[in-house]
Amino acid sequence: MRLTRYFLPVLRENPAEAQIVSHRLMLRAGMIRQQAAGIYSWLPLGFRVLRRIEAIVHDEQQRAGHIPLLMPTLQPADLWRESGRYDDYGQEMLRIKDRHGRDMLYGPTNEEMITDIFRAHVESYKSLPLTLYHIQWKFRDEVRPRFGVMRGREFLMKDGYNFDVDYDSAMHAYNRHMVSYLRTYERMGLHAIPMRADSGPIGGDDTHEFLVLADTGESEVFYDKAILDLKMGGRNVDYTDRAACAAIVHEWTTPYARTDETHDVSLYHALPQDRQATSRAIEVGQIFYFGTKYSEPMGAMVVNEHGERVPVHMGSHGIGVSRLLGAIIEASHDDKGIVWPEGVTPFPVGIVNLRQGDTATDAACDMLYAALTARGLEPLYDDRDERAGAKFASMDLIGLPWRITVGPRGLANGKVELTSRRSGESEEMSPEAAVDRVAQIYAGV
């Protein structure tokens, strides 16, 4: 993409309404525009990152054997009357009447609807296990929408629902979700810690939240520092292997890690003092096992292997897709702007032309542009007629992890400069070598 043909409405001034750094940087980098409290348009740069995050979520869910579908944003109230939640949900639910006076709502979550789909089409344990998920907009009329996409009213969520014939099988689904979530966050450059949580209004026995440490987080957490050393890394997970999934869950849930809601002071103080840590943190996901809470009242039954009709065991599992943009920026920025991890960056690399209009410099940039594009690494080429300083400032603000700088002086020696946004370090090399290096970096992402 050439910057002169793109739509990147960067702000020079710090927007007054933004209280936290991720919100400020998303506005300044031209990623979002607020349309009403907690409701945003996703401008092209923000939309690219949102799509990258979605792609990782899809990839990891499908790797775990979970099946994508798409349910609507608007739901009939009657479904929620069946589960009893229509009245319980309170003011967070946006209630709408259609022209015939029928009660509708903008879905804050989809347990009822997925249970309805299940009961209409599944009868036997032989169709199980089954996990269906979607990535869809949700609406919750939050009392205090704030911090940009972190606490929106309209927000994008991945929500998945498992259906299993018994408790053991449902716990395997729970474990699959935990493992796939750990992989998902790690691919986004995040260290998200699973923490025992309270079940809240969705109800349930087993539940973990995934928290990213950040000063601006809304949760207070207590943890054993040993958990920070855990990595999923490149390990290959066999999601059909119950023992293997359970072992990973055991590994990640053994070090103490809890939110203030479930914090146990005596367990925490039993840790060696130098491993006790407390912080603010951002909730980027949550998994629940809730058994037959919805299947029973809504009649989602299957015939088990003994020929008995039993309510199906369920769980629901959410990732805050749009909140993740804010969380990633909170975890990865400096005083010049965003520092995107390679896994989610809107463009893998930027090209800065130091002498726009100079024949040789323009030609070298065009060559780099074509070579990178041919290797599936679409660059953002700053081809504006601007001073070098302004170009660097924009690149630093929008946070592409790698930048290739092209100027007449370097080209005289056949060199361009490759710079890491994270470390600030630069290295001179031939344009061909720079393309190879960038390709190498992204081959492992």
Ligand code: ATP
């Ligand atoms: P919170 O405690 O932050 O209000 P929640 O526990 O009510 O969130 P869940 O029902 O667990 O939310 O939804 C799954 C995920 O969706 C959350 O872990 C969070 O990342 C994201 N999420 C929830 N509410 C919002 C919101 N208002 N704006 C953006 N993301 C949200």
Ligand code: MG
């Ligand atoms: Mg939650």
